Amino acid sequence: MSQQSYTDEIIERSRRDSRLSSEFFGQDVYEMYCVPVEVYERYKDQVLRLSLSYQKWVVAEDGGVLLETIDQLSDKQIAERLGLDEEVVRRIRCMAEWDLPLEMWRNAAEFKRRSRLEKPLGSPRRDVKTEPG
């Protein structure tokens, strides 16, 4: 009689508690968290444009204080719009939010550094009391 190892035992307990069907067990890590690259490339821009990554408001018809939101959809709403599964949209969004060239981080740091040098809030000569408010 083969005796189950301790590791196998806790893996089995984890699978049982997850209530997932057996097709999800022993999956490749990429498959667990990401969508196929071709699916990602096809929908990435649409998902970003419809999500909170791109936010747009316009004045409401009543002209009131509260602006009207354009898109800024949840994953479920994007899924309905694009005819995709909600989990597929969520994975695409999470892959895409970070998928920008590292150069942008360097550019961001330079943007802040130059802004600080040009408009040094901490200048000893600055007198807030006399500045226009």
Added chain:
Amino acid sequence: MSQSPEECIKRLALEGGASVVGIASVSQINQYVPPEHRPDDILGRARSVVVVGRPRYTAGTWLTAHTEVLHRARVAVGGRDSLALNIARFIEREYGYPSILYNSQMRDTGFNPALSLKVCAEMAGLGTRSMAGGIILNEYYGLLGFAAAITTMGLKADGPLAESVCPHPACVSLWEREQTTPCMEVCGAIEGRIENGRLKEVVYYRQLCAIRCQTTMNTAYLRLLPEIVAEEDPLKRRYLAIGQARMYAEDPPGRGVWGRCIECMRVCPVNRRAIKLTGGV
């Protein structure tokens, strides 16, 4: 004469150090946020959201030239969370309604929040949307950090403000002359239009803003990891990991004004007035 629950809750918040406090109704919030991102998705049968706000920085924090001090001078974050937690506990203890703290760290997946604190603050009358990426600007305190107590207790809501805080008259004047505003001029993540002295359209590129906020956070180092792993030359890989790139990516989250980009607020006339008021300078 005994005070109403709303008065007691607001007094607790203000005595505890909140600069502003307001109450929003869940039914009104739900008109502006999608299903699964609503207060009653977080706490079943929630009816009210009490929102507290405090300035993220003291006036001196905005004025110091010492960037290392500035990086670590982020104040009132833990404080406002404690305030909201105290309110949740107070409502449970005094009135017997289940309540829960909600703060800006409570994410859903990726960059998405579980619930928009901006919408809650707006519906609680603590400010209005601004051209600067939809930040909620308060007339007196400018940029505020918010936290909330979501409760199943039905409270009288304050509702949104009647007048917009943004645009400031100085921005309207600049727009009429040059079709720009100070925040738009300084940051490419912001676009918009003003018409008849009011916001007509606001556009915010969150990904661009997020990167500027995350050049000195551990999360930025995570973005560097694929490049490190993909580098085939062991020496290049080593120096990619420990060299100049770390300068932008190594520091812990929650750093100050320079670490977390706040350039749009540095040039905002509403916030400049707030800096003076906050610090009494």
